Amino acid sequence: METKNKKIFIADDDEAIVDATSMMLEMVGYEVSSTLNGAAVQAEIRVKPDLILLDIWMSGTDGRDVCRKIKADPETRDIPVLMISASRDIRESALASGANDFLAKPFDMDILLLKIDELIN
DSSP states (O other): OTTOOOOOEOOOOOOOHHHHHHHHHTTTEEEEEEEEEEEHHHHHHHGGGEEEEEEEEEEEEEHHHHHHHHHSSTTTTOOOOEEEEEEGGGHHHHHHHTTTTTEEESHHHHHHHHHHHHOOO
8 A cells, every 4th residue: 555645635524533534544654634614625625635535414515516526627527536424325426426435434444544545546
């Protein structure tokens, strides 16, 4: 698993998930940036992360709408999006919105790392 210089952007309104996931990803060598504000994702990903970890249900923002905008923009459409949600029944709509993969919360960190590795390497 090659993580050196790979950037991951996390968008989730649950600060505990952002903190724990960021810490774990940084421990294995990823550069991590994040936002708790779903409406800010589009502007903040201009830094071109190698992968976006995107929550579906964020305060006032539907991650599926954010994903559609990311995938419609020529500047960001090739960035892999891994959508996460506490609702396991939402996988189909996450993939239909353009997400490259889906992971239900709570997720196992080893599975998260495997999915990230598959999407960016």
